[in-house]
Amino acid sequence: MTHSRGLVKLVVVGSLMLTVLVLFWLGWKERWNVSGAGLKGEWSAYGGGPSNTHYSELDQIDRDNVGQLEVAWTYDTGDVFEGSEMQCNPLMVDGLLFGTSPKMRVFALDPGTGEERWSFNPLEWPAGSAGGRARSVGRPRNRGVTYWAGDRPGEGRIYFAWRNWLYALEARTGKPVKGFGGGGRIDLREGLGRESRDLSVGLTTPGVVYRDLLIIGSIVSESLPAAPGHIRAFDLRTGAQRWVFHTIPQPGEYGYDSWPKDAWKYIGGANDWAGLTLDEKRGLIFAPTGSATYDFYGANRHGDNLFANTLLCLDAATGQRKWHFQVVRHDLWDRDLPAAPTLVTIRREGRSIDAVAQITKSGHVFVFERETGRPVFPIEYRKVSTIGVEGERPAETQPLPVLPPPVSRQIMTEEMLTRRTPEAYEWARERFLKLRSVGQFDPPGLQGSIVVPGFDGGPGWGGAAFDRESGMLYLNSNEVPCILKLVERPKAPAAPSGRSVYDRSCASCHGRDQQGSPPEFPALTSLSRKYDDEELAGLIANGSGRMPGFSGLGRAAIRSVTRYLLTGEDTLFKSDSPTDASPIELKYMMDGYPRFLDQDGYPAITPPWGTLNAVDLNNGRIAWQIPLGEHPELVAKGIRNTGSWNYGGPIITAGGLIFIGATNYDRKFRAFDKTNGRLLWEGMLPASGNATPSTYLSGGRQYVVIAAGGGKRGGESGGKYVAFALPDRKRK
Numbered sequence: 001m002t003h004s005r006g007l008v009k010l011v012v013v014g015s016l017m018l019t020v021l022v023l024f025w026l027g028w029k030e031r032w033n034v035s036g037a038g039l040k041g042e043w044s045a046y047g048g049g050p051s052n053t054h055y056s057e058l059d060q061i062d063r064d065n066v067g068q069l070e071v072a073w074t075y076d077t078g079d080v081f082e083g084s085e086m087q088c089n090p091l092m093v094d095g096l097l098f099g100t101s102p103k104m105r106v107f108a109l110d111p112g113t114g115e116e117r118w119s120f121n122p123l124e125w126p127a128g129s130a131g132g133r134a135r136s137v138g139r140p141r142n143r144g145v146t147y148w149a150g151d152r153p154g155e156g157r158i159y160f161a162w163r164n165w166l167y168a169l170e171a172r173t174g175k176p177v178k179g180f181g182g183g184g185r186i187d188l189r190e191g192l193g194r195e196s197r198d199l200s201v202g203l204t205t206p207g208v209v210y211r212d213l214l215i216i217g218s219i220v221s222e223s224l225p226a227a228p229g230h231i232r233a234f235d236l237r238t239g240a241q242r243w244v245f246h247t248i249p250q251p252g253e254y255g256y257d258s259w260p261k262d263a264w265k266y267i268g269g270a271n272d273w274a275g276l277t278l279d280e281k282r283g284l285i286f287a288p289t290g291s292a293t294y295d296f297y298g299a300n301r302h303g304d305n306l307f308a309n310t311l312l313c314l315d316a317a318t319g320q321r322k323w324h325f326q327v328v329r330h331d332l333w334d335r336d337l338p339a340a341p342t343l344v345t346i347r348r349e350g351r352s353i354d355a356v357a358q359i360t361k362s363g364h365v366f367v368f369e370r371e372t373g374r375p376v377f378p379i380e381y382r383k384v385s386t387i388g389v390e391g392e393r394p395a396e397t398q399p400l401p402v403l404p405p406p407v408s409r410q411i412m413t414e415e416m417l418t419r420r421t422p423e424a425y426e427w428a429r430e431r432f433l434k435l436r437s438v439g440q441f442d443p444p445g446l447q448g449s450i451v452v453p454g455f456d457g458g459p460g461w462g463g464a465a466f467d468r469e470s471g472m473l474y475l476n477s478n479e480v481p482c483i484l485k486l487v488e489r490p491k492a493p494a495a496p497s498g499r500s501v502y503d504r505s506c507a508s509c510h511g512r513d514q515q516g517s518p519p520e521f522p523a524l525t526s527l528s529r530k531y532d533d534e535e536l537a538g539l540i541a542n543g544s545g546r547m548p549g550f551s552g553l554g555r556a557a558i559r560s561v562t563r564y565l566l567t568g569e570d571t572l573f574k575s576d577s578p579t580d581a582s583p584i585e586l587k588y589m590m591d592g593y594p595r596f597l598d599q600d601g602y603p604a605i606t607p608p609w610g611t612l613n614a615v616d617l618n619n620g621r622i623a624w625q626i627p628l629g630e631h632p633e634l635v636a637k638g639i640r641n642t643g644s645w646n647y648g649g650p651i652i653t654a655g656g657l658i659f660i661g662a663t664n665y666d667r668k669f670r671a672f673d674k675t676n677g678r679l680l681w682e683g684m685l686p687a688s689g690n691a692t693p694s695t696y697l698s699g700g701r702q703y704v705v706i707a708a709g710g711g712k713r714g715g716e717s718g719g720k721y722v723a724f725a726l727p728d729r730k731r732k
Contacts, residue, residue, distance in 0.1 A: 040058075040697075041057075041696060041697030042092055042093045042696055042697075043056070043092045043694040043695060043696045044092075044093040044147055045146070045208065045209075046089050046091075046143065046146070046205065046206045046208075046275060047089065047275070047277075047340060047463060047692070050208055050209075050210075050277065050278035050279075051278070051279070051343035052275070052340045052341065052463065053344075053466040053468070054342075054463065054466070054649060054650060054651040055465060055467065055468065056651065056652070056653045056695045056696075057653075058653055058654060058695055058696075058697060058702050059653060059655040059656075060655070060697070060701070060702035060726070061653065061655050061702050061704070061725075061726060062655035062656055062657065063655065063673055063680060065726060066655070066657055066680050066681045067680060067681050068726050069671070069681055069683060069704075069724045069725065069726060070724065070725070070727060071722060071724060072114075072701075072703055072724060072725035072728075073112075073113055073722075073723050074114060074686075074720055074721070074723070075114040075720065075721040075723075076720050077102065077103075077105065077107070077720065077721070078101075078719065079101035079102045079105060079719050080102055080718055080719030081102065081717065082717065083522075083711055083717060084102035084103070084709065084711050084717045084719070085102065085690065085709050085710070085711040085712065086100070086102050086690075086707045086708070086709020086710075086718070087141055087142065087143045087648065087690060087709065088100045088143060088145075088691055088707045088709075089144045089692040089693075089694060089707075090694050090721065091144065091145060091147055091694070092696035093156070093171075094156055095698075096108045096109065096110075096111065096117060096171065096172075097109040097110070097696075097705070098145050098147065098158055099144070099145075099721060100142045100144065100145065100160065101719060102709060102711075103121075103123075104121075104122055104123075104142060104162045105120065105121045105122075106119070106120045106122075106158065106160055106167075106174065107174075108158075108171070108174060109721075111703065112698040112701070112703075114721070114723060117174075118174035119174060120167075120169055120174040120176075122162040122165065122167065140162070140163075142160070142161075142204060143204055143205045143275070143461070143691075143692075144160075145158050145159060145160040146158070146160070146206040146214060147159075147171065148209050148236050151237075154172065155170075156170075156171035156172065157169065157171055157236070158170075158171050159207065159214055159236075160206065161202060161203035161216075163202055164187055164189050164200075164201050165186070165187060166181075166185060166187075166188055166203065166216070166234070166239070167184055168180035168184055168236075168239065169184070179237065179238060180237070180238060186239040188201045188202065188203065189201045189227070191232065191241040192228055193228070193230065193244065193246065193250070194264075194265065196227040196228075198554070199220070199225060199226060199227040199549075200219075200220060200221045200226070200227065200541075200549025200550065201220055201227045202219045202220075203216055203218055204219050204273055205273060205274055205275035205340070205461070206275070207276060208276045208277070208278045209236065210233075210278055210283070210285065211316075211317070212235060212236050212237065213234065213235065213242055213316070213317075214233065214234045214235075215232070215233045215276055215278075215316065216231075216232060216233075216234070216276070217229065217231055217272025217273055217274070217287060217289075218232075218271050218273065219271065219273040220269060220271050221268060221293065221549060221550065222293055222294070222295055223293065223294060223550070224266070224267075224268060224586070225266070225268065226269055227268050228247065228248045228264070228267070228268055228271075229247050229248075229268070229270045229271020229272060229273075229289065229290070230244050230245060230246050230247050230271075231245040231247060231276075231285075231312070232245075232319075233316075233319060243318055243319035244319060245287075245312070245314055245319040245321065246264070247270040247271065247289055247307045247308070248270050248292070248307075248308075249264065249306065250264045254306075254321060255306030255307055258303040258304040258306040259303050259305060259306075260301065260302060260303065260583075262583070263300075263301055266300075267293060267300070267301055269292045269293035269295075270289050270290065270291070270292050270305070270308035270309075270310075271290055272288060272312075273290055273336070274288050274290070274337060274339050274340055274461055275288075275339065275340035275461075275463075276340055277340045277341050277342065277343060277356070278316060279343060279354075279356075279370055282370065282371065283315060283316045284315070284316060284322060284370060284371075285314045285315075285316040286311065286312065286314075286341050286343075286356055286358075287312040288310075288311050288312075288337030288338075288340060288341060288358060289307055289309060289310050289311075289336075290336030290337065291308055291328075291331035291335065292305050292308040292331065294586060294589070295331070295332075295333075295334045296332055296333070296334065296486065296588075296590045297332070297389070297391075297392065297444070297486065297587075297588045297589065297590075298330055298331075298332060298392060298393075299390075299391030299392055299584050299587065300584040300586065301330070302330075302393045303330065304326060304329040304395060305330050305331070306324070306326060307326070308326075308331060309326060309327050309328035309329075309331045309336065310325065310326045310337075311325050311327065311337065311341060311358045311366070311368070312324050313356075313373060322371075323372065323373030325366065325368060325375075325399075326399075327358070327360055327366060328398065329395035329397070329398060330394060330395040332392070332394060332443060332444050333444070333451060333455075333484065334361075335360065335361050335362060337358060337359075337361075338359065338361050338456075338457055338459060338460050338461050339359055339459065339460065339463035339464065340463060341356045341358040342356070342357045342358075342359075342465075342466050342473065343355075343356055343370070344356070344357050344367070344466050344468075344471070344473065344617055346367075346376070346471045346617045346618050347618045348618060353369060354369070354371075355367050355368060355369055355376050355617075356368050356370050357464065357617060359459040359463070359475055360457075360458065360459065361453060361455070361456070361459065361460075362406065362408070362410070362440060362453060362457075362458055363406035363407045363408030363409075363410070363453055363457070363458040363459065363477055364400060364401055364406050365407075365473065365475075365617075366379070367401075367404075367617060375401070376617075377401055377402060377403040377404070377620050378402040378403070379399050379400065379402065380399070380402055381397040381398065381399050382397060382399075382441075383396060383397055384396070384397065384440075384441040384442075385441070385442060385443055386443070387443060388443040388444070388445070389443075389444070389445055389446065389486055389587075390587060391584070391587060394441075394443045398440070398441050400440075403620030403621070404615050404616075404617070404621060405620075405622060406458075407458070407459070407475065407477050407611065407615065407622065408452070408453040408458045408459075408477050408478075408611075409452055410440055411437065411438070411439035411440075411452065412432075412450050412452045412481050412596075412605055414429065414432060414433075416605050416606050417429055417432060417605065418598055418602065418603065418604050418605060418606055420600075420602060420634075420639070423599070424598040424599065427598055428596075428598050431596070431604070432596075434447075434448070435447070435448045435596075436448065436450065437450040437452075444484050444588075445485075446485070446486055446487070448485035449484050449485070450481050450482070450596055451482045451483070451484045452605070453479060453480070454478065454480045454481055454482035454595060456480075457477060457478050459475050459477050460476075460478065460646075460647060461649075462476060462646075462647060462648040462649025462650070462662060462691075462692050463475075463649040463692065464649065464650075465649065465650045465652040465658065466652070467652050467674060470616075470674075470675075471617050471618040472614050472616055472617070472623060472674065473614070473617050474612070474614055474615075474650050474652060474658055474674070475612075475613055475649070476610065476612050476613070476628055476646050476660060476662055477610065477612075477613060477646075478609070478610055479603070479605065479607075479608055479609050479610060479611065479643065480595055480597075480603045480605070480645060481595070481596040481603070481605055482593065482594065482595050483595070483596050484590070485590070485591040486589065486590065487508075487588065487589060487591045488587060488588060488589075489587060489588055489589040490503040490504050491585070492504065492585070496557065496560075496572065496575055497560060497570045497571060497572045497573065498557075498560035498562075498563055498564030498565075498569070498570050498573075499564055499570040501553060501557045501560060502514075502561050502564055502565070504589075505550060505553065505561075506524075506561070508589045508590045508591065508592060509590075509593060510522075510523070510592075514565075524565055527565050533562055533566065536562045536566060537558050537559060540553075540558050540561065540562060554575055556573040556574060556575060557573060557575060559573070560572075607642040607643055608627040608628075608641070608643030609627075609629075609643040609645065610627065610628045610629045610643035610644045610645060610646045611627060611628055612626050612627075612628040612650070612660065612672065612677065613625045614674070614677065624676060624677045625677075627641045627642060627643035628643050628644070628646055628662065629643050629644030629645070629646055629662070629664065629666055630642055630643075630644060630663070630666050631644060631665050631666070632665065644664050644666065645663075645664040645665075645713055646662035646663050646664060647662055647664065648660070648689060648690050648691040648692050648693075649662070650662075651692065651693055651694070651695060652674055653695060656673060656674050656675070657671050657672070657673070657674060657680070658671065658672040658673075658674050659671050659693050659704055659706075660693070661685065661688070661689020661690070661691065661693060661706050661708075662688075662689065663688065663689075664688050664690065664712050664713055665688070665715060666688075667684055667686070667687060667688050667689075667708075667710075668682045668684060668685070669682065669683045669684075669685050669689050669693070669706055669722075669724070670682045683724060685708040685718075685722055686720050686722070687709060687710030687711075687715070687716055687717060687718025687719075688708065688711075688712065688715050688716075688718070689707065689708050689709075690711070690712050691706055691707040691708075691709060693705060693706040694706075701725055701726070701728065702725060702726070703723045703724065703725045704723065704724045705721055705722065705723040705724075706722060707720075707721050708720050708721070708722055
């Protein structure tokens, strides 16, 4: 009898324990939604979550107490070097904060103290190998990592890319996951459908997780030969490629007839470098793409060029196209879609609409219904000039939304010339009268034309933040004009040399005289003081900062141009580069990337030079717009509220606040009232916060953290993460 009772008791207890375990498992699966989307209080994915809203439900810091914010902790990566940047949007998930350093070291920190828990250096792959000198890294750009919760509690993984390698690390230890690819990494050059082994393929913006897939875009060269920018999905456990969507369509695929028939064999680009957005409930992935290579002259790619400059909606499980919208046809202005779109729910004409909002470099916001791609606001196709240079065939019409209005100026007139000083005005006017300035979609020519907003926007890669309470979309924007001018490209010589390679592949940015256009395109006249042959050759092959890799030139060409840059010696070589297969030799190239600046280096247009904007997506109107950023040296002269170049985006919280760094020269981190744009708080950073911040809860305390990396446009470089919080009363 006693034995029977004991057995019954054991069965009951066992059943209860099993029930608890099942509930725990189901709760954990629900907690993570199988994809890595975390709990309230965590910042589990780039942009705050798969919907990329940059929104947090935390409200411990609010309008009333934000003025009390103070530095809670600082983490020094120790990896800063001349010209380095740090654009990472850090994650805080499952009790750890994850980020990257200027030299692409990945680390995990205690989110409450900033104390380092582990660090992984891809230069030391495999473990214990010599990493080489740090300066051989170049100037990598990385905007963060991807987190996956794994198959069971405690098995989380971190995914990140360095150059052409995609790594998987154990989230708790930072050790490579042995079952992923070859001992913890895969080569992104493989699986693109054509030979890309000697081409530049990388990843600057982290991918997204859907079920057991990691879905990513890529960054590729902007000069031919270049890899195609196909969208791909990889198995999270093994690294095996599961599906691919061809952004440059192949025979028989939709959009193939918008290119020359063999374009898929030689055209590169049409890549999603800006990131992806996921509608988990519907299983839809939204991918914004950039322009086809070459950016500014398309004689070898006649046609509209789908799916370049396109917002793609794909089935996340299979990669099949659901719908698309091409924002720019046959792009000749480097009008890449600059940021992952934002999932929004708005009220329009009495109904609730689940939509997706895509910002553009030109300052527009396109809004589409998620499932159908139907525009929420009218879009009109405007006739534009088709008068291009020899061999060019510009598109006859281009789409522009009727609403919302653009957040940036669309044309520069003489009345907009700078009035900073009389001398600056006269200098700018003299130059202005020698250029064309007729607004959007003016085909590039030999005279030179003003492009406004400039090549970096308008809105940029920092992306937008959406407030679901009000239907407001917040985005920062640049207002600095650029000059677009074509020049004849030197013909390929019968006997190639280092100088001829430089003139054809490098001079468009750095000038025939190697003087560049500092700070973005530095002079190359003193490279021998910084690099030896091996280091410079590696930098040319792999790229650095904005410069893509030129591995497609071939080893012989890279060796020859390296010698030319370091010693001035112009040596002949026998080409071993992969052919770009283009049937047309491109006659023209861009004459650098000059900004339209005055003689003192300030924008030659009247302020604001940078803005923060609130766009009401319920009615398609701009609710408010304010200057963002200042130039300290102008403030000292009494010139305020100019705005400035800004890189990195905003976040918004349930406390009614917008947090943003971004400003390039004043090194400030700011908090604004979301309702009216009123400045409520600002703090100083050790370097400009050219990154999107994150906010999270740790130990019951809300933190806001930002990477202070600087390094943009001559700004001082930094290597610190700074976390702010309200005063800790317990410790005081």
